[in-house]
Amino acid sequence: MFTLPKLNYEFAALEPHIDARTMEIHYTKHHQGYTDKLNAAIEGSSLAEKTIEEILAKVSEESTAVRNNGGGFYNHSLFWSIMSSQGGGEPTGALADAITQSFGSFEEFKTQFSTAAATQFGSGWAWLVVHEGELSVGSTPNQDNPLMDITGLDGSPILGLDVWEHAYYLNYQNRRPDYILSFWNVVDWEEVARRFEAAA
Ligand code: MN
Numbered sequence: 001m002f003t004l005p006k007l008n009y010e011f012a013a014l015e016p017h018i019d020a021r022t023m024e025i026h027y028t029k030h031h032q033g034y035t036d037k038l039n040a041a042i043e044g045s046s047l048a049e050k051t052i053e054e055i056l057a058k059v060s061e062e063s064t065a066v067r068n069n070g071g072g073f074y075n076h077s078l079f080w081s082i083m084s085s086q087g088g089g090e091p092t093g094a095l096a097d098a099i100t101q102s103f104g105s106f107e108e109f110k111t112q113f114s115t116a117a118a119t120q121f122g123s124g125w126a127w128l129v130v131h132e133g134e135l136s137v138g139s140t141p142n143q144d145n146p147l148m149d150i151t152g153l154d155g156s157p158i159l160g161l162d163v164w165e166h167a168y169y170l171n172y173q174n175r176r177p178d179y180i181l182s183f184w185n186v187v188d189w190e191e192v193a194r195r196f197e198a199a200a
Helices: 022-044 053-059 064-081 093-101 107-118 176-183 191-198
Strands: 122-133 134-141 158-160
Touching: 022 064, 053 064, 053 093, 053 122, 064 158, 093 107, 093 134, 093 191, 107 122, 107 134, 122 191, 134 158
Parallel strands: none
Antiparallel strands: 122 134, 122 158
């Protein structure tokens, strides 16, 4: 059975970019809800013995409840981990080199990622993924993610941005582009680099 991962910072830690009330509701209600519903969906089945990565890799064979809640469980766990009150700035080292190689520059990467986040119609996520050594950006609807065998975006996600309205509406209302712009101030590039090295 899956448990809600511990949050490594206070709900107010990411202010003013992400407000405490949004963090609290997002973590204690939305993420907890996905976790509980995932557990309910896999209880008593062979999936209860698998890792979340194993479940997502063959999610095309599973129910909509496993797809939506398994994605929701995984995506939010990643999302909290790649943000920090000490975030922002730019990556360094191998990740910085790979971004420059794949996108031309860090600024061009930010533009492409922000565009993917802004243009995802309705609810979903924007991603930076590593696939066969190459970096790429894209988006997925609902709680789908690049580990699933049902999306057009394949690879290991190392950075993700939740663009569901529940992620920003209290503070930004309909202004998703402002939320996306603020997100760059809290990205924990050390954690993204750690995930990059683990995936590469
Ligand atoms: Mn969310």
